[in-house]
Structures are given as C-alpha cells and as structure tokens.
Amino acid sequence: MNFHTLTVHESDGIALLTLNRPEKRNAISYELIDEMQQALDLVRNSPSLVLILTGQGKAFCSGMDLENLKSLIGRTEEQNLEDSRTMAKLFRSIYDFPKPTIAAVNGPAIAGGTGLATICDFTLATPEAKFGYTEVRIGFVPAIVSTFLVRQIGEKHARDLLLTGRIFAAEEGLRLGLVNEIVDPERLLSRAYELAHNLIENSPASLRATKELLARSVNAELDRDLEQCIKENARVRQTHDFREGITSFLEKRKPRWSGK
Numbered sequence: 001m002n003f004h005t006l007t008v009h010e011s012d013g014i015a016l017l018t019l020n021r022p023e024k025r026n027a028i029s030y031e032l033i034d035e036m037q038q039a040l041d042l043v044r045n046s047p048s049l050v051l052i053l054t055g056q057g058k059a060f061c062s063g064m065d066l067e068n069l070k071s072l073i074g075r076t077e078e079q080n081l082e083d084s085r086t087m088a089k090l091f092r093s094i095y096d097f098p099k100p101t102i103a104a105v106n107g108p109a110i111a112g113g114t115g116l117a118t119i120c121d122f123t124l125a126t127p128e129a130k131f132g133y134t135e136v137r138i139g140f141v142p143a144i145v146s147t148f149l150v151r152q153i154g155e156k157h158a159r160d161l162l163l164t165g166r167i168f169a170a171e172e173g174l175r176l177g178l179v180n181e182i183v184d185p186e187r188l189l190s191r192a193y194e195l196a197h198n199l200i201e202n203s204p205a206s207l208r209a210t211k212e213l214l215a216r217s218v219n220a221e222l223d224r225d226l227e228q229c230i231k232e233n234a235r236v237r238q239t240h241d242f243r244e245g246i247t248s249f250l251e252k253r254k255p256r257w258s259g260k
Helices: 031-043 067-072 077-095 112-116 143-152 154-164 170-174 187-199 202-215 219-236 238-252
Strands: 008-013 014-019 048-056 099-106 122-125 131-132
Touching: 014 031, 014 187, 031 048, 031 077, 048 187, 067 238, 077 143, 077 219, 112 122, 112 131, 112 143, 122 170, 122 187, 131 170, 143 154, 143 170, 143 219, 170 219, 219 238
Parallel strands: 014 048, 048 099, 099 122
Antiparallel strands: 008 014
C-alpha cells in the first residue's frame, strides 16, 4: 500500500510506522489521519507483533497542520462533530491496538502530537523532545486527549498541563509517567527495536489478552467520556474565542479574547 504522509516498514515481526511530512514537522492533516487509520489496519492484520511509531526529520509531530487549522473556521456543527469523531477514532485505535505499541519520540510532540506520543503502551523520547497540550493558547480545548491523560497521570497533574498549555521537557514527562525512558538521539530507534524484540519473546496470545484486559476495564467509562468530549470539541469550535485564537495564531499576533 502506498502512502503520501507516512511510511510503513515491516520486518522480523516489527512494524515501523514513520510520520513522513518533515517539511511540515509531521503536522496532523486530514490526509495523515486517514492514512494512519489505514496503516493501523494494515499492521493489525499483518504478521507483525509490535508497532513502533516515530517521525521523520527533527520533529515527531507538531500538532494540527496550518492549512487544516485555517479550514476549521466557518465549518458547520455537523462537520465539526464529524472531525471530532474522526480524531477520537484515531486515538482510540491506537489505545485499543491489539499489539504492543512503542512511540519513539525524536523531537517536539505538540498538542495532538503529544497525544499520539503518549497514548502508546511505551513512550521513548530523546532529551531534546518537547511536549505540550497547547490547545488553550488558541481558544481550543484538549477534550479528546484529556480523556486519556487523566487516566495516565491523575487529575491534579492533568489540570496543570491542560489549563496552562505549557511546553514541558522529556524529563518532566518521565517524572509524570508520560515517558518511559529517555534515550540519546542516535540510540532512539535501536532502543525501540530492542524493546520490541524483548516483547516478541513473550507469548503473542498473552500480550493480546493482556491488552484486551487493560482496555476492557475502562471501555464503558471511556466510551461515555469520549462522546462527551467529542461534543465539547465541536461546540468550542463555534465560539468567538476559537475563531480569534486560530486567526491570531495564523497572523502571528497576540489574541484578543472576548470570553465568548
């Protein structure tokens, strides 16, 4: 299968999915979301036993693509709901992926990029990697990622990261439990493959059953929370502050918030 925004390489029971838009810092576009779903389906049904996710170039994923950000202004409520469900489906597909997943974070992972990096079973990051749930800075809400974040690090830490929208380093991510290990850049992929090979030594049936068990324990609650977040995600896109936040970001000026 040929992709435009990513590559998939499979060998020795390991699938390497690389976001491949280095000129855009691997920003999330509608095409990338669609191709990631296709790639996940491909690996799900392949002989590979472990999935590694990384980015090409100096960034892991810089968040939403600027062209896509522009298109969000003026979309209908139905379109916003559809967009929100599409993004929620992608995150849920990674969270529920039946095979172990490893994120090899080679650089900045911002907003939705932080979500992609930290929702994997294992998150390896270079010392230079940066993270941040920056949505509030542009009048948006990190609704979908918040559903997973609170479960990962607890409400108090989640409130800090989500309400401030601040950028934080890999070392803080390690302390909070969002990063499993900090690895020198030249060893990042080799360490990811080493971990993948260690996982492959375990029973594939046991790994699959363990992941199903972990997901099953929160599925009903997660479904309910995600549905609420999808609606809130779409609602906020209709506000003045959202339009102002996107416009000011694109115009590289300080936003003039109205609180509406």
